[in-house]
Amino acid sequence: MTTEELMNYINPKSIEEVIATYPIAADFLANFRLDNISKKHPLLQALEEIDEEILNEFGLDRYGVLLKFCSFIQTFTRTEALTTNVSSITIIGGFNKSKEAENIDLTICTGEVISIVGPTGSGKSRLLSDIECLAQGDTPTGRRVLVNGDEVDELQRFEMEGKLVAQLSQNMNFVMDLTVREFLEMHAKSRLTPNIDEVVEKCFKCANDLAGEKFLENTKLTQLSGGQSRALMIADTAYISKSPIVLIDEIENAGIDRRQAIEFLAKKEKIILVSTHDPLLAISADKRIVIKNGGIHKIIEISDAEKQSLTAIEELDNTLMMLRSRLRAGEIITEDLLK
Amino acid sequence: MWYHNIVILITYMRRVKMKLITVAGPPSSGKTSVILKLIECMNMPKGSIGVVKFDCLTSFDNLRYIEADIPIETGFSGKICPDHYFVSNIEDAVHWGVQSGFDMLITESAGLCNRCSPYIKGILSVCVIDNLSGINTPRKIGPMLRFADVIVVTKGDIVSQAEREVFAFNIKQINSSAKLVFVNGITGQGTFLLSKYLKQTRDVSTLKDMKLKFTMPAAICSYCTGETKIGESYQMGMMKKMEFKKI
Numbered sequence: 001m002t003t004e005e006l007m008n009y010i011n012p013k014s015i016e017e018v019i020a021t022y023p024i025a026a027d028f029l030a031n032f033r034l035d036n037i038s039k040k041h042p043l044l045q046a047l048e049e050i051d052e053e054i055l056n057e058f059g060l061d062r063y064g065v066l067l068k069f070c071s072f073i074q075t076f077t078r079t080e081a082l083t084t085n086v087s088s089i090t091i092i093g094g095f096n097k098s099k100e101a102e103n104i105d106l107t108i109c110t111g112e113v114i115s116i117v118g119p120t121g122s123g124k125s126r127l128l129s130d131i132e133c134l135a136q137g138d139t140p141t142g143r144r145v146l147v148n149g150d151e152v153d154e155l156q157r158f159e160m161e162g163k164l165v166a167q168l169s170q171n172m173n174f175v176m177d178l179t180v181r182e183f184l185e186m187h188a189k190s191r192l193t194p195n196i197d198e199v200v201e202k203c204f205k206c207a208n209d210l211a212g213e214k215f216l217e218n219t220k221l222t223q224l225s226g227g228q229s230r231a232l233m234i235a236d237t238a239y240i241s242k243s244p245i246v247l248i249d250e251i252e253n254a255g256i257d258r259r260q261a262i263e264f265l266a267k268k269e270k271i272i273l274v275s276t277h278d279p280l281l282a283i284s285a286d287k288r289i290v291i292k293n294g295g296i297h298k299i300i301e302i303s304d305a306e307k308q309s310l311t312a313i314e315e316l317d318n319t320l321m322m323l324r325s326r327l328r329a330g331e332i333i334t335e336d337l338l339k
Numbered sequence: 340m341w342y343h344n345i346v347i348l349i350t351y352m353r354r355v356k357m358k359l360i361t362v363a364g365p366p367s368s369g370k371t372s373v374i375l376k377l378i379e380c381m382n383m384p385k386g387s388i389g390v391v392k393f394d395c396l397t398s399f400d401n402l403r404y405i406e407a408d409i410p411i412e413t414g415f416s417g418k419i420c421p422d423h424y425f426v427s428n429i430e431d432a433v434h435w436g437v438q439s440g441f442d443m444l445i446t447e448s449a450g451l452c453n454r455c456s457p458y459i460k461g462i463l464s465v466c467v468i469d470n471l472s473g474i475n476t477p478r479k480i481g482p483m484l485r486f487a488d489v490i491v492v493t494k495g496d497i498v499s500q501a502e503r504e505v506f507a508f509n510i511k512q513i514n515s516s517a518k519l520v521f522v523n524g525i526t527g528q529g530t531f532l533l534s535k536y537l538k539q540t541r542d543v544s545t546l547k548d549m550k551l552k553f554t555m556p557a558a559i560c561s562y563c564t565g566e567t568k569i570g571e572s573y574q575m576g577m578m579k580k581m582e583f584k585k586i
Binding site: 171 | 471513516521
């Protein structure tokens with residue numbers, strides 16, 4: 001609907017009716033301290049009760065409020081076409097720090113997991129920011145990133161507003177003073193999810209499946225352990241966040257089944273990029289991008305030989321996990337546990 | 340004589356080439372870091388971007404600009420309302436920028452009373468706000484956010500994805516038409532897209548006769564002029580009284 005059509009639609013309707021169709025409209029009124037306005041009349045008429053002085057404090061007149069009201073509703077009902085229909089991204093190589101061509105043409109589809117390896121400062125974050133802004137040969141690397149095989153125009157790039165990529169890293173914390181349930185509900189609401197309760201239930205259950213130690217719906221976010229927080233962030237990214245691409249930066253082993261977490265995200269039809277030096281994660285992925293000297297050095301398809309080593313790595317990993325849980329339970333670690 | 344005229348003409352041609360960007364945001368939201376990373380990302384010749392910092396009492400940010408070899412001028416509003424100070428000096432700031440031959444002038448000012456927005460109609464206005472400041476902050480800071488063309492959100496690397504999304508949603512509630520850009524002030528991630536916006540903005544040579552986007556705080560009461568005593572008989576000029584209901 002264009003602004004004009006929306007305006008013609010809203011203008012004669014009572015505020016009540018508008019809120020029934022667009023529940024988010026109630027937020028608009030609260031933001032402008034107009035929540036006590038009589039809802040039986042259309043907005044312009046209802047505003048006549050309000051002292052123009054109050055509206056002036058917001059830099060608006062009555063007609064201005066109506067315009068803002070329409071643009072507000074329009075913003076929150078606009079379909080996010082670009083970020084919701086991503087089925088693949090293609091990275092077309094640029095050049096590294098020494099201006100040598102990368103000669104890369106990599107297409108990643110939803111459900112695929114790609115790991116990114118390379119020493120600190122080798123250019124991993126450059127690659128991630130190229131993806132984030134959908135570079136079109138205009139970033140320092142000269143790379144191009146296509147969505148569903150097509151180039152993306154400037155307008156679309158600006159319209160994404162960070163919605164394309166969800167990020168998850170070891171350094172992230174919850175800072176809100178809310179319980180797990182309140183938090184999930186708030187996030188679902190901000191994503192305009194229709195069946196909030198159902199989604200929140202699913203998300204909560206999944207987080208608990210991933211976390212080593214269980215937590216409750218009324219646990220405060222700030223009381224969650226590192227592993228529990230990570231588990232909740234992953235479940236939330238899978239169920240509530242709409243971003244089609246997920247970037248994961250080194251998730252540690254503690255208190256979360258990280259492999260299961262990534263498999264789970266892949267099942268949710270996301271494109272997953274994991275920056276990691278954890279052999280278990282890197283080899284469980286489908287492909288591995290090696291970064292060197294500011295550029296993509298090579299792309300390794302995980303070979304059968306590598307896959308075979310996975311069992312042995314898993315065993316090592318399980319041994320470590322077992323030692324951890326013994327420590328946690330207050331037991332003594334002896335050498336024969338490792339045999 | 341003709342030679343002198345050509346010099347004036349050349350200076351004039353240089354003049355109309357300058358872009359002006361106004362950056363505002365709450366204290367410690369990351370304005371200086373964002374501007375520094377932005378200038379680095381734009382990759383323009385040294386000395387072609389200048390910064391004017393409007394501050395209240397003290398500031399150490401000028402040292403960071405000097406370190407980065409960026410021409411900087413700092414002004415302290417002191418006892419004057421910071422926004423009145425901004426608007427009465429911005430024209431001179433532009434003049435300084437034009438004289439110094441900058442291609443771009445960035446002004447940085449902290450919105451101190453949350454009532455203000457140091458933005459000018461037709462001039463790109465950027466508001467910097469950080470994810471740590473609390474989810475209801477976008478509703479509290481008012482015109483500084485509401486009248487911005489671009490809103491830069493910082494410190495996203497330390498909060499969860501979900502909180503970033505809720506925060507972005509709350510910003511959109513207050514300013515649904517602004518463009519949102521997430522910038523990491525430490526690594527500079529996100530400044531690329533921001534620099535693209537800035538390049539689209541038009542050139543200015545003077546601000547004369549241009550208008551502010553929003554009125555400045557009304558401030559012509561006795562306390563503005565130095566009154567310190569409390570009591571009705573000392574209150575004169577523009578006053579606004581709170582209503583207290585009987586319980």
